[in-house]
Amino acid sequence: MPAASAPGLAARLAATRLLAAVVEARTPLDGMTDGQHGHPQYRALDERDRGLVRAILVSALRHRKTIEAMIAERLDRPLPANAHTLSHILHVALAQMLFLDVPDSAAVDLAVEQAKADPRTQRFASLVNAVLRGIGRDKEQALPRLLSATRDAPDWFVRRMEAAYGAAQTDAILAAHRLEPPIDFTVKNDAAGWAEKFGGIVLPTGSVRLAGLDRAVSDLPGYAEGSWWVQDAAAALPAKLMGDVAGKRVADLCAAPGGKTAQLAVAGAKVTAVEISANRLKRLATNLARLGLEAELVSADLTTFEPAEQFEAVLLDAPCSSTGTVRRHPDVLWTKTEADIAKLAEVQRALLGHAARLVKTGGTLVFSNCSLDPLEGENLVRAFLAETPDLSLDPIRPDEIAGIAGFVTPDGFLRTTPAGLPMETAQLSGLDGFFAARLRKL
Ligand SMILES: C[S@@+](CC[C@H](N)C(=O)[O-])C[C@H]1O[C@@H](n2cnc3c(N)ncnc32)[C@H](O)[C@@H]1O
Numbered sequence: 278m279p280a281a282s283a284p285g286l287a288a289r290l291a292a293t294r295l296l297a298a299v300v301e302a303r304t305p306l307d308g309m310t311d312g313q314h315g316h317p318q319y320r321a322l323d324e325r326d327r328g329l330v331r332a333i334l335v336s337a338l339r340h341r342k343t344i345e346a347m348i349a350e351r352l353d354r355p356l357p358a359n360a361h362t363l364s365h366i367l368h369v370a371l372a373q374m375l376f377l378d379v380p381d382s383a384a385v386d387l388a389v390e391q392a393k394a395d396p397r398t399q400r401f402a403s404l405v406n407a408v409l410r411g412i413g414r415d416k417e418q419a420l421p422r423l424l425s426a427t428r429d430a431p432d433w434f435v436r437r438m439e440a441a442y443g444a445a446q447t448d449a450i451l452a453a454h455r456l457e458p459p460i461d462f463t464v465k466n467d468a469a470g471w472a473e474k475f476g477g478i479v480l481p482t483g484s485v486r487l488a489g490l491d492r493a494v495s496d497l498p499g500y501a502e503g504s505w506w507v508q509d510a511a512a513a514l515p516a517k518l519m520g521d522v523a524g525k526r527v528a529d530l531c532a533a534p535g536g537k538t539a540q541l542a543v544a545g546a547k548v549t550a551v552e553i554s555a556n557r558l559k560r561l562a563t564n565l566a567r568l569g570l571e572a573e574l575v576s577a578d579l580t581t582f583e584p585a586e587q588f589e590a591v592l593l594d595a596p597c598s599s600t601g602t603v604r605r606h607p608d609v610l611w612t613k614t615e616a617d618i619a620k621l622a623e624v625q626r627a628l629l630g631h632a633a634r635l636v637k638t639g640g641t642l643v644f645s646n647c648s649l650d651p652l653e654g655e656n657l658v659r660a661f662l663a664e665t666p667d668l669s670l671d672p673i674r675p676d677e678i679a680g681i682a683g684f685v686t687p688d689g690f691l692r693t694t695p696a697g698l699p700m701e702t703a704q705l706s707g708l709d710g711f712f713a714a715r716l717r718k719l
Pocket residue numbers: 512530531532533534535536537538551552553554557577578579580594595596597
């Protein structure tokens with residue numbers, strides 16, 4: 278590993294190391310870029326360089342296929358199959374040259390220095406220089422051409438999206454994945470007032486939206502007072518499908534970090550929040566404390582959770598492939614595989630069975646997740662209902678979600694994709710991909 282002597286080199290080395298961890302070892306980015314528990318090479322950087330590393334990685338992953346195509350055009354023959362580090366160095370440099378406000382000369386010089394200092398890439402240093410300088414010369418015309426010719430996602434994902442949504446909708450989803458997503462807030466009350474204070478808008482679904490943030494969320498007004506919490510507009514929909522929960526005993530299963538627990542508590546429910554991860558439950562407790570909200574917190578695996586009494590309403594927001602959150606987490610498509618989708622669908626099917634046992638007769642069960650894949654959504658619930666005679670589908674109506682008919686499938690499922698919710702500008706548009714179904718216990 279080369280010593281990080283030149284200014285800016287440590288950040289590029291960390292970015293290259295983390296990119297390798299994502300695409301080779303399928304390690305999620307969030308954990309590695311955690312300020313306290315993240316990757317040591319990341320934690321060794323100052324705040325400015327950490328921000329640069331995150332920006333490089335987000336751009337590199339969001340446009341991975343475009344960058345690959347850009348490199349391929351410049352080479353007479355492909356890079357050696359085992360030249361992983363060389364490939365990562367090029368991707369890190371091109372993320373800066375094509376998508377960030379970094380001068381080409383700085384990105385190229387640091388990439389060459391990196392290549393020279395690493396025994397695995399030393400002999401390719403002049404290739405790095407030639408490829409990057411060549412791209413720098415004609416990127417103005419090459420980038421738009423390659424962006425429109427390339428689908429920035431692994432082939433398996435494109436294939437599954439086309440099967441589920443058709444080619445045009447898949448293109449719209451992939452286009453949305455390339456954009457920096459807005460930031461959404463769920464507010465306890467006075468959405469219009471908070472939108473005005475933040476310089477944002479109120480979405481038809483009630484969330485407050487900001488196109489971007491120039492400071493930490495914790496520096497915004499209302500944070501310390503617990504007036505709002507960050508929650509994607511789509512993630513705020515499932516709790517709204519629980520009906521009038523005021524005064525009711527409600528279970529929020531798989532609850533951390535607690536966005537939905539908070540919504541249910543604000544709506545007046547007596548919430549029991551169940552979460553398997555002790556650390557994540559701690560985070561949920563901290564979040565609720567800031568918001569001045571209360572819930573019974575249960576540290577348990579849902580599959581062994583045996584409450585003394587059943588609940589009038591149950592929300593199961595199950596762990597899933599998270600393919601609906603690619604705008605915010607572009608690593609998802611490179612850390613998950615097609616086999617993971619099937620595995621996670623099985624886990625969710627089992628959790629749904631356990632959740633169903635916790636619902637009183639006549640009670641409501643809402644199942645949701647942030648996957649775009651029907652295997653984890655529509656198909657799973659249809660199969661579950663076919664083999665569970667004491668539950669029936671309670672179709673969701675557009676009037677429950679701001680009259681947005683496009684969010685409801687013909688079967689009465691909630692289905693959002695990042696291509697939905699067009700607003701006045703692209704920056705203010707879109708939402709996470711979410712699925713929800715509402716079932717009734719007979
Ligand atoms: C998609 S996240 C939930 C997000 C949360 N509902 C919210 O709105 O903030 C899924 C959560 O399920 C938890 N989980 C996974 N398997 C579980 C199980 N068997 N029992 C309880 N919780 C589980 C995970 O630790 C994770 O926190």
